[in-house]
Amino acid sequence: MTTEVLSGKGLASLIREQAQDEARSLGSDGTRPTLAVVVATEDESTLWYVRSIERSAERAGIGCRIVDLGHDASEQALASVLADLSTEPTVHGIILQTPLPAAVRADRLVGHIAPEKDIDGANPLSLGRLAVGQPAFAPATARAVVELLDHFEIPVAGRNITVVGRSAVVGKPLSLLLLERDATVTICHSKSGPLERHTRAADVVVVAAGRTGLLKGSDVSPEAVVIDVGTNVLPDGSLVGDVDEASVTGVAAGLSPVPGGVGSVTTALLLLHTTEAARQQSPAALLTASTSRI
Amino acid sequence: MTTEVLSGKGLASLIREQAQDEARSLGSDGTRPTLAVVVATEDESTLWYVRSIERSAERAGIGCRIVDLGHDASEQALASVLADLSTEPTVHGIILQTPLPAAVRADRLVGHIAPEKDIDGANPLSLGRLAVGQPAFAPATARAVVELLDHFEIPVAGRNITVVGRSAVVGKPLSLLLLERDATVTICHSKSGPLERHTRAADVVVVAAGRTGLLKGSDVSPEAVVIDVGTNVLPDGSLVGDVDEASVTGVAAGLSPVPGGVGSVTTALLLLHTTEAARQQSPAALLTASTSRI
Incomplete structure (x- = not known):
C-alpha cells in the first residue's frame, strides 16, 4: 500500500490567503x-x-x-x-x-x-458552546484536523474515527467537532490498554497523546488514514509526532506527518479566526445583531 | 445467562438520605x-x-x-x-x-x-468546565448513570463503554464523566450505521437515543452491562426506554431498565446537587473562599 502524505502546507497557504482577503475586506471598512x-x-x-x-x-x-x-x-x-x-x-x-x-x-x-475573542478556544465556555452546537471558536489544532480531512476529501460522516488523547486542547474538542460532523468517535488514552484494540477498526486515527512512537503500523488497518497531532521535542531540539512513521508508512492509506502536517494549518487558522472574530465584532455586525434583537 | 436487574430504587433512596442529612446539617447553620x-x-x-x-x-x-x-x-x-x-x-x-x-x-x-446554581448542568459553561476538569454540576441524568455503575460495582476504568446518543443532556456530558473515570468511550448515534458494530465489543452500553426498541439482544455481548436512559411515552401514556428488554434479558449480564432504573436516581441527584450548591454558597464556604484568595 502506498501511503499518501497528507501535507498541511497547501491547505495552510489557502487558509492564510482567505484570512488575508478577509483582512483586506475588513480594512476597507x-x-x-x-x-x-x-x-x-x-x-x-x-x-x-x-x-x-x-x-x-x-x-x-x-x-x-x-x-x-x-x-x-x-x-x-x-x-x-x-x-x-x-x-x-x-x-x-x-x-x-x-x-x-x-x-x-x-x-x-x-x-x-x-468568548468572542477566544480564537484558540481556551475558555471552557467556548468548549461548552461547541458541545451544545452554539457558535464558538474551537481550539485551532482541533479545527485543523477537521480542515485537513476535508481538504483531502476524506469522508467523516458515518465513519469510525479513533482519537488517541483526551486533552481539553485537542482530544475533547476534536471529538465534539467530529460528532457534529456525524462521525462515530472513540476516545482512548493512556488507561485504555493495548492501542490496537481501539485503532485497528478505525477508518481514521488521530493521535494527540504526546508520546513519541506511540502509534505503529501494526496498530492501523490498511485503509486507515492517520493524522499525527503529537508534538514532542527530542533532546537535539528536533520536533517529532506520536506516530512511528517508518512502520505506518506502507500500511496506512494516508498519513499527515509531524512536522509538515497540522502544525502550519493551526497557525493559519489562528489568523483566520482573528478575522472571523473581527468580522463578528465589527460595527456593522454589532448593528445587525442589536437590530435583530428588537 | 441470568441478567441482573440494576434497579435504581435502592441507590435513589441512599442519595435522598444523603441529601436529607446534608439539608439537616445546613439547617443547623x-x-x-x-x-x-x-x-x-x-x-x-x-x-x-x-x-x-x-x-x-x-x-x-x-x-x-x-x-x-x-x-x-x-x-x-x-x-x-x-x-x-x-x-x-x-x-x-x-x-x-x-x-x-x-x-x-x-x-x-x-x-x-x-453556574454555581446550575444543578442540572444546563448552562454550556457547566459542560465546558466538566470537559476541562473544573468543578461543575453535571446534568443529573449523566451523573445518575455513573452513580448506578458505581453502586453495582461495575468497573469503568480501562473498560470499553459505548454511549448511544450524542445529546448535550446525556450523551456528551456522560462521555466526559466516563473519560474522567478512565473509560475508553465510543459515542455513536443515528448516523453511525448498524448499532451492533459499536455495541457488541462494549463492556458497558448506555442507550440514550429516544427510540423505542433500539437496542436488541443481538447487539450486545453476553458479559455486557446495559444501562437504558431512553424515555419514550407510548400512546397509552406508559413510559418505556430504548432497550428491547425481552431480547436483551437473558443475554446481557446486567440491565438497568426503564422505568425503575436511572430515573429515580436522577431526581434524587437533583436534591443532592441542591444541597451541594447550598453548601458551596453558604456564608462559611464563601468566607473560606475569599480568605484563600488573599
Whole structure:
C-alpha cells in the first residue's frame, strides 16, 4: 500500500490567503483585525513560535500585539491583562501562550478571555458552546484536523474515527467537532490498554497523546488514514509526532506527518479566526445583531 | 445467562438520605437549601413530574419553589426570571424545566442560570468546565448513570463503554464523566450505521437515543452491562426506554431498565446537587473562599 502524505502546507497557504482577503475586506471598512498574544516565558522555542505568528499575521495584513509579562508574571497580572484585552475594542483575538510560570494556573486564567475573542478556544465556555452546537471558536489544532480531512476529501460522516488523547486542547474538542460532523468517535488514552484494540477498526486515527512512537503500523488497518497531532521535542531540539512513521508508512492509506502536517494549518487558522472574530465584532455586525434583537 | 436487574430504587433512596442529612446539617447553620423549578408548560406529565420533585424535596427538608410562568411565557420573561433567581440568595439551585413554549430557545436561556446554581448542568459553561476538569454540576441524568455503575460495582476504568446518543443532556456530558473515570468511550448515534458494530465489543452500553426498541439482544455481548436512559411515552401514556428488554434479558449480564432504573436516581441527584450548591454558597464556604484568595 502506498501511503499518501497528507501535507498541511497547501491547505495552510489557502487558509492564510482567505484570512488575508478577509483582512483586506475588513480594512476597507476601517477595521484592522488584530490578535494579541499574551506571553510569560523565556522559553526560546516558544518565543520563536510567537514571533512566527507575528510575521504570518503581518504578511496577511493582521495586526499582532505581543504582550510579554516576563517569566515571573503573577496570575493576578495575567488575569488583569486578559480582562483588559477582552474589553479593548482594537483587539479582536486573544491567545494565552503556554508555557506559563509554574505558580500560575492556566485553567483559571482562560476564563478571563472574552468568548468572542477566544480564537484558540481556551475558555471552557467556548468548549461548552461547541458541545451544545452554539457558535464558538474551537481550539485551532482541533479545527485543523477537521480542515485537513476535508481538504483531502476524506469522508467523516458515518465513519469510525479513533482519537488517541483526551486533552481539553485537542482530544475533547476534536471529538465534539467530529460528532457534529456525524462521525462515530472513540476516545482512548493512556488507561485504555493495548492501542490496537481501539485503532485497528478505525477508518481514521488521530493521535494527540504526546508520546513519541506511540502509534505503529501494526496498530492501523490498511485503509486507515492517520493524522499525527503529537508534538514532542527530542533532546537535539528536533520536533517529532506520536506516530512511528517508518512502520505506518506502507500500511496506512494516508498519513499527515509531524512536522509538515497540522502544525502550519493551526497557525493559519489562528489568523483566520482573528478575522472571523473581527468580522463578528465589527460595527456593522454589532448593528445587525442589536437590530435583530428588537 | 441470568441478567441482573440494576434497579435504581435502592441507590435513589441512599442519595435522598444523603441529601436529607446534608439539608439537616445546613439547617443547623441557618441555611435551608432551596431549589427553584422554572416551568412554562401545561403538559400534564411534566407538571406531575415537577410536583413529584417538590414532594421529594420537602420530604428531604429541601425548599422547592415552583415558578410557573404559563405556557405562553416569552423568552424575555423566562430570561429575566432565571437572572433574578441566579442572584437571589435564598435560592441555591435552578432547573429550567422542558418543554418550553415553541417560540422560546432553551439553548439561549440556559446561559442565564448562574453556574454555581446550575444543578442540572444546563448552562454550556457547566459542560465546558466538566470537559476541562473544573468543578461543575453535571446534568443529573449523566451523573445518575455513573452513580448506578458505581453502586453495582461495575468497573469503568480501562473498560470499553459505548454511549448511544450524542445529546448535550446525556450523551456528551456522560462521555466526559466516563473519560474522567478512565473509560475508553465510543459515542455513536443515528448516523453511525448498524448499532451492533459499536455495541457488541462494549463492556458497558448506555442507550440514550429516544427510540423505542433500539437496542436488541443481538447487539450486545453476553458479559455486557446495559444501562437504558431512553424515555419514550407510548400512546397509552406508559413510559418505556430504548432497550428491547425481552431480547436483551437473558443475554446481557446486567440491565438497568426503564422505568425503575436511572430515573429515580436522577431526581434524587437533583436534591443532592441542591444541597451541594447550598453548601458551596453558604456564608462559611464563601468566607473560606475569599480568605484563600488573599
